[in-house]
Amino acid sequence: MNASRDIRIQGIPDTVPEPTAAVCRSRLLTAVNKLIDETGLDNIRITVGDASSFSSFWENINLPGRGDSNQKNRDPELSPEERAKRYEAQQPIFTFKQLVIPEEVEEDLLLAVDLIRLEFKVFDEWGLRKIEPFPRTALNFHGKPGTGKTLAAHAIASKINRPILVASYAQIESMYHGEGPKNVEAIFLAAERDNALLFIDEADSLLSKRLTNVTQGSEQAINSMRSQLLICLEQFRGVVIFSTNLVENYDKAFETRVRNINFPMPDETCRREIWKRHLVEELPIAEDVSIEKLAQIEDVCGRDIKNAIIDASMRAARQDKEEIGISEFLDSVDRIKKARINVTSEPMQLTPKEKEEVAEKVKAAIAKKEQETTS
Known part of the structure; x- marks a missing residue:
């Protein structure tokens, strides 16, 4: 990362507490530096806002890279096989020996490994390919950040002696309408080409509940990616692992298509x-x-x-x-x-003692209200 870059971040409202604003600036700087390092871009301007404000914004702004050259980068005519060349598998960097997880989670992972190892015997020798032509092992790792989900994906790839192709939602998403579903298809093709375990991080962005009453082009694109993912998952002959910190956002349509494994905080x-x-x-x-x-x-x-x-x-x-x-x-x-930024989607659960105290306060408030009414 080039530390000498003069990157400016402006626009965070003064009402945002400084600790939160500082964390936001730090993460943005890290992400932008990484983007520049990996793409070789010389100049970039990133704007954050709601979807409705962007249509008029992009029509009136002229940034470096827009115009004919940007259209060329879109490559709309690339075949799925050509598009798949953008993605390459790598050798796993972790093994099962490096994995520290509860015994029941390790047992679930080893069972998944056995299912992969026994595929030929069950589906070819025992003839089950007649009823399931595209056997696959689809796992979903869910749990809090830092509990070993990524390490476990590499460990499984190492255990079954396969490379791993790591993809995130950011790599699949595209600013161009219609490109996202093509990228989804390309990633699955690349995994099959390399006989690689496909690991999709930040999967809640792809597998969350599909949007209804769609009005924005961006929302249509998200639904298209999810539909394409379902199609690819049905036809994929291999191993795919999804990973998420927000499993509660998943679409019900995916639950029967994956084997869920929870990664708890370590005991x-x-x-x-x-x-x-x-x-x-x-x-x-x-x-x-x-x-x-x-x-x-x-x-x-x-x-x-x-x-x-x-x-x-x-x-x-x-x-x-x-x-x-x-x-x-x-x-x-x-x-x-x-330093953690805690964002919980579920309401805090009260202890029995707290519930009893709340009930007593409610009763006292009701009694006081009745007394005021009668007097």
Whole structure:
């Protein structure tokens, strides 16, 4: 990433709290730098707004890259096979040995591996291809960020000795109407071409409930991508894994087409193993550091633990410390927790005691209202 780029971010309202605005600016800078690095673009302007404001905006604005050259980049006449050349599989970078998950989740993953391994015997030798010409293994990994979903996809690819083709919604979506469904088809073709495990991240954007009463072109494009995904999934002869942090947004039509595997936050046993693996032997750890005590810290995932170790190490090095003590690790975990932006789609559940207190308050309010009415 080129740190010398002069990228400006303007327009965040003053009413937005500065901590939230700072996080937004940081993430935008990271995403834009990555986009420029991967595409080689020299100049880019990104506008955020609701869909209704964009039709008139794009008709009146003239940006570098628009016009005939932009139309050429669209490549509307490319065949699905030619379009598939844009996507290449890679060798998996994680194995099952690196995966720390509860036993029941590991058992579900190993069962999925066995289903893949036994495909030829069941469908060819035992003749089930007559009733299912396109056997496939479709898994859906869901759970909070950092719980091991991506690592598990790589681990399965490694276990079945196949490359992995990683795709996200951002790679499939297109600003051009009609391009998204073609990209969906191309990704599945590329996976079949390379005999690769197809891993689709941010899948809730593709598999969420289809829109009704469609009025905007962008909404029509989203529905088209989802329809194309259903078609490709039915015809795909291979392994596809979807991953999401927002499984509650899924369309019911997809639930019977995938095997769902939940990745929970690690329990104390898993946290102990994760801390143990990440505290490498070269790290100058003080005598007061106890893995048992660190494992007792709740509400942290594997990613949190890794980031806490890196954060504590960097801070200790900046302060010219010779060792990293337990307090540094605890402080780093605390900072990571406080920096989270919590967005929950479900209402907070009350404890039995809280429900009882609420009921008593409601009764008291009703009694007071009745007393005021009679008097």
